[in-house]
Amino acid sequence: MSARTLKWIYALAVAAASFSGVGQLPILKRYYITDLPLMGWAANFVTLSTVHYVSVAVLIGLIMWRLASRAKVRWGPLTWWGWGLLGLLAVTGAVKMLRNVGVYFPPPLIVTVNLTHMFSGMAFMFTAIAAGLARVGKS
Amino acid sequence: MSRQVNRRQLLKLAAASAAALATAGPGQVAAEVAGAGMVCTLLDLAKCVGCEECVNACQEQWQKTVPDPVEPIPKPFPDRVPIEDFSKRKDITDRLTPYNFLYVEHLEFKYKGNDTELHIPRRCMHCLNPPCADLCPFGACRQEANGVVHIASDICMGGAKCRKVCPWHIPQRQSGVGLYLKIMPRYAGNGAMFKCHRCLPLLEQGKKPRCVEVCPEGVQQIGPRREMVAKAVALAKARAKADCGDEGRWREYIYGLTENGGTNTLYVSPIPFKVVNKVLMAEHKKLIKQENAEALAAGRRPERGPHGRPHMGPVGDVMDHVKWVSWLVVAAPVAGLIAGLSARNKTGGSNNER
Numbered sequence: 001m002s003a004r005t006l007k008w009i010y011a012l013a014v015a016a017a018s019f020s021g022v023g024q025l026p027i028l029k030r031y032y033i034t035d036l037p038l039m040g041w042a043a044n045f046v047t048l049s050t051v052h053y054v055s056v057a058v059l060i061g062l063i064m065w066r067l068a069s070r071a072k073v074r075w076g077p078l079t080w081w082g083w084g085l086l087g088l089l090a091v092t093g094a095v096k097m098l099r100n101v102g103v104y105f106p107p108p109l110i111v112t113v114n115l116t117h118m119f120s121g122m123a124f125m126f127t128a129i130a131a132g133l134a135r136v137g138k139s
Numbered sequence: 140m141s142r143q144v145n146r147r148q149l150l151k152l153a154a155a156s157a158a159a160l161a162t163a164g165p166g167q168v169a170a171e172v173a174g175a176g177m178v179c180t181l182l183d184l185a186k187c188v189g190c191e192e193c194v195n196a197c198q199e200q201w202q203k204t205v206p207d208p209v210e211p212i213p214k215p216f217p218d219r220v221p222i223e224d225f226s227k228r229k230d231i232t233d234r235l236t237p238y239n240f241l242y243v244e245h246l247e248f249k250y251k252g253n254d255t256e257l258h259i260p261r262r263c264m265h266c267l268n269p270p271c272a273d274l275c276p277f278g279a280c281r282q283e284a285n286g287v288v289h290i291a292s293d294i295c296m297g298g299a300k301c302r303k304v305c306p307w308h309i310p311q312r313q314s315g316v317g318l319y320l321k322i323m324p325r326y327a328g329n330g331a332m333f334k335c336h337r338c339l340p341l342l343e344q345g346k347k348p349r350c351v352e353v354c355p356e357g358v359q360q361i362g363p364r365r366e367m368v369a370k371a372v373a374l375a376k377a378r379a380k381a382d383c384g385d386e387g388r389w390r391e392y393i394y395g396l397t398e399n400g401g402t403n404t405l406y407v408s409p410i411p412f413k414v415v416n417k418v419l420m421a422e423h424k425k426l427i428k429q430e431n432a433e434a435l436a437a438g439r440r441p442e443r444g445p446h447g448r449p450h451m452g453p454v455g456d457v458m459d460h461v462k463w464v465s466w467l468v469v470a471a472p473v474a475g476l477i478a479g480l481s482a483r484n485k486t487g488g489s490n491n492e493r
Contacts, residue, residue: 026300050460068480068483069479071486101461
């Protein structure tokens with residue numbers, strides 16, 4: 001697979017994970033996003049959640065490939081900040097996934113995990129957008 | 140509620156559970172395992188006379204815990220977001236509202252040529268794996284270790300996602316109350332959600348829920364899930380035998396055992412639930428039409444959805460998708476690792492740009 005293709009797969013997976021993650025807040029229908037052409041599916045939280053899991057699986061696969069192959073790439077986290085946020089997202093996401101298949105966690109822990117996942121996801125998303133814009137500006 | 144069990148009771152419970160499991164399908168076995176340690180209620184609908192003592196007791200105990208909204212309630216933006224206000228209609232007892240966690244369906248219909256009455260107390264089913272709690276973005280809707288599913292209304296934003304993902308659309312919204320008022324009341328959130336918490340504060344004191352305690356007919360029982368399942372299955376078999384002469388059709392007479400992957404509320408009826416649901420839906424359709432006309436006449440926006448009146452139809456497991464898709468998440472790092480190591484071997488470890 002070419003470097004360009006991998007980069008695009010990564011970008012699409014980040015976009016899908018971010019959109020389906022933000023969409024877990026009930027705002028897409030409220031603010032007419034689901035009324036846009038071909039966006040009706042986003043009104044269904046189960047479909048959104050499935051998209052989130054699939055895109056996250058692609059991201060995890062790519063990140064593990066990158067770590068194992070030690071390839072020099074131009075996508076994915078490049079700083080300790082990015083890796084830190086990704087780590088937080090992975091740990092909190094794993095707890096949420098276990099909760100969703102029926103494993104019990106005490107409610108206060110779930111609140112902490114949910115808020116950490118949400119805020120680190122937003123920080124990751126905005127950092128990625130800023131880094132992308134900075135790179136475009138440079139080139 | 141005493142949690143002490145002597146050896147004889149334990150043996151009886153084990154035997155009853157084994158009998159129930161031996162006669163159950165894999166769905167029920169899975170529900171049993173998932174519900175270990177949970178407390179479950181069993182409602183024998185043949186006993187319910189529809190006196191609504193349970194409804195009155197529930198309202199007396201909990202209505203005062205639901206706050207009144209601010210005046211005026213902030214108008215949500217955009218206009219499509221409805222204000223849902225039941226604060227002037229607290230006396231409603233024929234549906235679920237933020238101020239009424241339990242109601243009784245009163246059905247009168249012909250069954251096998253006979254005039255039949257059935258009264259069904261309705262409230263949250265307290266699912267084994269509740270989508271309302273799993274998918275709540277803040278963790279306001281939550282499940283306790285004893286299986287009670289409840290909403291911490293002090294951190295709920297009232298987005299009503301819990302109501303949308305609930306197969307029975309149980310939680311009800313009161314606009315103008317809760318945390319959202321302190322953040323961006325017009326642009327995010329719309330109140331707080333409320334529903335039955337099976338008298339959690341009383342359960343924690345070792346007491347029974349009010350609806351169970353005050354029922355003069357003993358319609359409801361509460362106890363460890365295994366025990367309640369064993370009783371419900373035995374009762375459903377007896378009801379099936381009495382109604383159609385075939386004990387093997389007991390699943391048609393029990394509701395809540397496998398619905399949405401299993402719940403901690405088990406209904407047993409003397410009439411198959413597919414018949415009950417048909418009558419229920421016809422009744423709901425009439426009421427919804429009538430209420431929408433009344434709302435329009437009163438200048439209110441007609442409500443969407445089932446108007447706080449849950450169905451009793453078949454329900455698949457809402458969270459079932461996570462079971463298969465989470466395998467993808469587990470397999471992905473392994474696949475990535477293998478592919479990465481293989482690429483590294485091929486290139487001899489050189490840091491080529493990808």
